[in-house]
Amino acid sequence: MKNAIKIIACLFLVFTFTTAVVKAEEWSVPASAKKKQNPYEASTKNISSGKKIYNINCKSCHGDATLGNMLPLQPVAPSDLGSQAFLIQTDGEIYYKVNKGNGAMPTFEKTLSDEDKWMVITYLRSFDQNKKASKKIAEVINPEVNDVRILLDINKEDKRIIANLSGLTKKGDRVALQGIELSIKVKRSFGYLDISGDDAYTNEKGEVNVQFPEDLPGDREGHVDLLVKVTDDAYYGEVNVDRIASLGLPTDPVNPLDERAMWGTRANAPIWIVLSYVGGVISIWGVIFLVLFQLMKLPKLAKTEE
Amino acid sequence: MNDLPKQKETTLSFEKIKEDILRPMQNHKGLELWIAFLITVISVCAWAYYVQLRDGLGVTGMRDYVSWGLYIANFVFFVAVSLVGMLISSILGLLRIEWITPISRIAEIIAVAFVAVAGLVIIMDMGRPDRVVNVLIHGRFQSPILWDITVVTTYLVISVLLLILPMIPDLAICKNELKKTSPVLKKLYNILSFGYINTPSQHKHLHKMIRTLMVIIVPVGLAIHTVTSWLFAATLRNGWDTTIFGPYFVAGAFVAGSAALVVAMYFFRVSYKLQDYITDLQFDKMGKLMVAVCLVYLYFNLNEFLVPGYKMKTGDDIHLKELFTGHWAIMFWSSQLLGNIIPVMLLVTKKFRKPLPLMIISLFILAGAWIKRYVIVIPTLLHPHLPIQNVPDNFVHYYPSAIEISVTVLSFALALLIITVLSKIFPIVPICETADNNGIDYKIDA
Numbered sequence: 189m190k191n192a193i194k195i196i197a198c199l200f201l202v203f204t205f206t207t208a209v210v211k212a213e214e215w216s217v218p219a220s221a222k223k224k225q226n227p228y229e230a231s232t233k234n235i236s237s238g239k240k241i242y243n244i245n246c247k248s249c250h251g252d253a254t255l256g257n258m259l260p261l262q263p264v265a266p267s268d269l270g271s272q273a274f275l276i277q278t279d280g281e282i283y284y285k286v287n288k289g290n291g292a293m294p295t296f297e298k299t300l301s302d303e304d305k306w307m308v309i310t311y312l313r314s315f316d317q318n319k320k321a322s323k324k325i326a327e328v329i330n331p332e333v334n335d336v337r338i339l340l341d342i343n344k345e346d347k348r349i350i351a352n353l354s355g356l357t358k359k360g361d362r363v364a365l366q367g368i369e370l371s372i373k374v375k376r377s378f379g380y381l382d383i384s385g386d387d388a389y390t391n392e393k394g395e396v397n398v399q400f401p402e403d404l405p406g407d408r409e410g411h412v413d414l415l416v417k418v419t420d421d422a423y424y425g426e427v428n429v430d431r432i433a434s435l436g437l438p439t440d441p442v443n444p445l446d447e448r449a450m451w452g453t454r455a456n457a458p459i460w461i462v463l464s465y466v467g468g469v470i471s472i473w474g475v476i477f478l479v480l481f482q483l484m485k486l487p488k489l490a491k492t493e494e
Numbered sequence: 495m496n497d498l499p500k501q502k503e504t505t506l507s508f509e510k511i512k513e514d515i516l517r518p519m520q521n522h523k524g525l526e527l528w529i530a531f532l533i534t535v536i537s538v539c540a541w542a543y544y545v546q547l548r549d550g551l552g553v554t555g556m557r558d559y560v561s562w563g564l565y566i567a568n569f570v571f572f573v574a575v576s577l578v579g580m581l582i583s584s585i586l587g588l589l590r591i592e593w594i595t596p597i598s599r600i601a602e603i604i605a606v607a608f609v610a611v612a613g614l615v616i617i618m619d620m621g622r623p624d625r626v627v628n629v630l631i632h633g634r635f636q637s638p639i640l641w642d643i644t645v646v647t648t649y650l651v652i653s654v655l656l657l658i659l660p661m662i663p664d665l666a667i668c669k670n671e672l673k674k675t676s677p678v679l680k681k682l683y684n685i686l687s688f689g690y691i692n693t694p695s696q697h698k699h700l701h702k703m704i705r706t707l708m709v710i711i712v713p714v715g716l717a718i719h720t721v722t723s724w725l726f727a728a729t730l731r732n733g734w735d736t737t738i739f740g741p742y743f744v745a746g747a748f749v750a751g752s753a754a755l756v757v758a759m760y761f762f763r764v765s766y767k768l769q770d771y772i773t774d775l776q777f778d779k780m781g782k783l784m785v786a787v788c789l790v791y792l793y794f795n796l797n798e799f800l801v802p803g804y805k806m807k808t809g810d811d812i813h814l815k816e817l818f819t820g821h822w823a824i825m826f827w828s829s830q831l832l833g834n835i836i837p838v839m840l841l842v843t844k845k846f847r848k849p850l851p852l853m854i855i856s857l858f859i860l861a862g863a864w865i866k867r868y869v870i871v872i873p874t875l876l877h878p879h880l881p882i883q884n885v886p887d888n889f890v891h892y893y894p895s896a897i898e899i900s901v902t903v904l905s906f907a908l909a910l911l912i913i914t915v916l917s918k919i920f921p922i923v924p925i926c927e928t929a930d931n932n933g934i935d936y937k938i939d940a
Binding site for chain 2: 454458468485
């Protein structure tokens with residue numbers, strides 16, 4: 189019996205690890221996001237506040253860091269966030285994953301503040317035995333700007349959207365802002381569809397270049413509502429621009445209420461219901477009127493007998 | 495069915511039948527008092543209805559949770575009772591069962607009165623009765639409401655025809671015999687007797703029409719209570735969301751209708767002195783019939799509660815516990831025990847099928863049937879699908895207001911008034927059919 193449990197446990201672990209690896213490959217992080225670095229220093233205070241945030245938001249699934257007591261979820265168990273295999277990633281990669289989530293891992297983009305997320309990463313880094321703290325990758329540092337704007341250049345021919353993020357320096361020059369993530373979204377019935385792709389960080393020209401999907405339906409004329417915004421408003425506040433662009437496939441909207449159905453208006457009643465009602469009424473009332481008509485004959489019958 | 499010895503038919507002659515049945519129509523002793531009482535009740539309660547019209551449905555106990563209260567329970571009850579017309583005069587009539595002859599007209603009068611008032615009850619339940627026409631103008635074929643309005647009207651019309659047509663020979667007699675009645679009634683008898691003089695061809699013609707009506711009232715009668723059940727069953731609520739509601743309601747209607755008929759039979763027998771016509775035989779047979787319909791209803795009750803009770807889905811669980819052991823337990827069990835199980839146990843013995851005991855049992859069955867309707871309508875509504883928080887207390891608990899109770903009394907008084915008036919101006923026991931059954935020859939003068 190004990191052996192059986194051990195075998196099952198082993199199989200389970202093998203299975204979870206293999207699927208974890210498979211899954212990890214799927215979880216690609218754009219190169220520009222990897223470059224991000226933790227702006228907070230690894231002070232005792234930061235580590236302990238990171239631990240608090242970790243205990244509230246991460247521990248329930250990932251368990252205690254380094255102890256490996258995470259939830260045995262299927263098909264992919266959560267990683268031990270204190271393991272060296274995990275900490276081999278850059279700060280930017282962890283930050284990206286915390287932000288976006290994947291599968292059972294929820295997104296923390298809106299639920300945790302930027303600072304909190306970095307604090308957790310500071311805390312996790314404290315388990316890193318290599319302490320390969322900050323492999324210096326040249327970080328994008330944008331000049332201090334105000335009046336940040338997104339300019340949209342929409343190419344209808346090949347359905348490309350080029351968003352340009354720029355700001356005004358103190359000297360009055362408009363400069364491109366680099367390495368900022370943009371979200372490019374299309375409005376649908378409920379909420380937005382994100383078409384940004386994985387690597388929607390502005391390049392050195394301040395541009396993000398996105399291919400609009402070929403098969404996205406628009407309205408009758410092919411219009412779609414575009415919304416482009418700076419993903420993380422910690423940088424420049426809320427910066428967004430919306431635009432109606434005729435990039436979608438012209439589609440005749442189908443109103444489900446137009447079809448014959450149980451619901452909807454009387455005109456849309458299913459034919460079988462109309463037939464049973466009308467048929468029933470006509471046949472029953474037909475008989476009633478027939479009887480009434482026959483009743484009128486009754487006095488005449490008395491006379492013909494005499 | 496004819497296992498009992500024939501009644502002492504030798505003592506009956508056509509003259510005696512005529513005299514016995516027409517006597518209560520001329521003898522008004524105590525009747526004015528009763529009608530005056532009913533009219534007083536109706537006018538007092540009509541004031542309550544006027545208040546409801548003036549101030550809106552807010553004067554009732556109905557709120558966001560319970561939007562169908564006492565009125566709808568009454569409606570279902572009235573429709574149920576009215577189904578007795580179809581059961582007695584149509585189904586048993588088509589089977590050529592003779593003992594129903596003296597009571598078939600009472601059954602038909604009850605049917606007419608109760609279905610007419612059932613239609614009114616629905617209008618009384620509306621905050622804006624002037625909009626009832628909208629159901630016909632804008633109603634959808636998909637909606638059970640449109641079907642309900644159609645079928646209630648149709649059933650009323652057929653019931654009226656089934657009351658009047660078999661009465662044509664009797665009305666011809668009334669026309670000749672009741673010399674002292676008011677000119678209005680004389681004119682009514684004259685019109686409604688359609689020149690009937692009982693020639694063989696007239697007899698044949700009339701009975702063909704009656705049989706046609708008896709056949710078509712069966713589907714309409716089944717439809718009226720089935721469609722009423724659809725009003726509930728088409729709603730996705732625990733306690734209502736069941737496919738068995740149609741037959742379940744029809745079975746319950748036969749119970750309520752038979753009980754109402756027995757009560758009416760007893761009162762007509764005593765106050766009209768019709769012991770020679772509504773005999774112990776009729777009560778005995780009605781008692782047996784009630785055992786049968788009660789058992790069918792019991793079977794449907796088992797289905798209605800055992801199946802969800804076995805599955806115990808969360809919502810059903812709450813609903814059934816409330817019925818069985820919770821807040822509604824007293825009403826539920828009293829309706830089941832007093833209105834169904836105990837009557838069946840009593841009525842299998844012969845001495846409880848005598849007129850008085852049967853009438854008392856029928857009163858219990860009738861009360862149980864009404865409580866059952868209340869328990870079907872209200873507890874379900876008190877468990878809304880969405881847990882709504884911080885609602886006023888009178889949303890969570892429903893108690894009928896004085897206005898609602900008065901309007902309910904109004905509807906009952908109205909039904910009794912219709913029965914009283916109809917039984918006063920029309921012979922309550924068929925004269926010619928009774929003579930036919932006893933092999934007595936008779937002639938009707940022109």
